Ligand SMILES: Nc1ncnc2c1ncn2[C@@H]1O[C@H](COP(=O)(O)OP(=O)(O)OP(=O)(O)O)[C@@H](O)[C@H]1O
């Protein structure tokens with residue numbers, strides 16, 4: 001019953017940089033089709049967890065069970081993460097042409113039935129809500145929000161089962177943030193993706209995540225459903241975060257169905 005088991009099962013994870021322990025024992029699961037948020041201040045260890053999940057850092061203790069066939073990461077700096085010398089078409093087609101070879105086992109299958117690489121690139125743009133007009137554009141010719149959509153499309157080219165989004169909206173204007181967060185919500189709904197969404201503030205994750213982990217100095221100080229964490233915060237730190245809810249929450253709330 002592989003389908004029922006979480007795609008990630010993390011138990012008592014510790015990660016050190018030399019003498020400094022950045023992650024001090026966190027446990028969580030990411031269920032199939034779930035969006036899990038990790039929220040906390042700068043330096044609390046959020047990116048370290050993400051990097052350890054994809055193998056860029058090594059756990060010093062604890063276990064990570066990864067049952068996903070493919071895990072892709074979307075980075076905070078969308079413009080910087082794209083190659084400035086490549087058009088959107090070149091960016092997507094490069095990844096698509098390597099995707100089949102890199103994939104472990106079966107894919108999540110949302111590009112299945114599409115024969116050619118240009119057809120797949122067009123489908124990816126459609127999934128992230130961009131028109132085909134951007135295909136011949138370079139990153140410098142696009143807005144921050146468009147670049148973030150392209151970097152999400154690039155991640156989806158491998159048809160991952162899990163998307164890790166490390167502060168995907170921090171560099172964007174509030175109104176654009178809401179649109180990208182709605183896109184993540186649609187990806188979960190339409191493609192069945194499991195998503196780990198990392199953010200600085202709770203407002204960003206509130207309407208997108210099923211569950212939220214609040215992180216402070218290497219530890220989770222609050223874990224629960226989004227509603228629980230918002231309505232019954234367990235720690236002073238979470239209450240402090242809740243006091244600073246910016247406009248994005250209102251923008252999102254206005255767009256909620
Ligand atoms: N490569 C590294 N070498 C040494 N220390 C590091 C390294 N990467 C991160 N750290 C330290 O580990 C701690 C956690 O960093 P991490 O990047 O995981 O935090 P974060 O929660 O993602 O912060 P931010 O919100 O600013 O992105 C910080 O004290 C940071 O300085």
Ligand SMILES: [Mg+2]
Pocket residue numbers: 046047048166
């Ligand atoms: Mg970080």
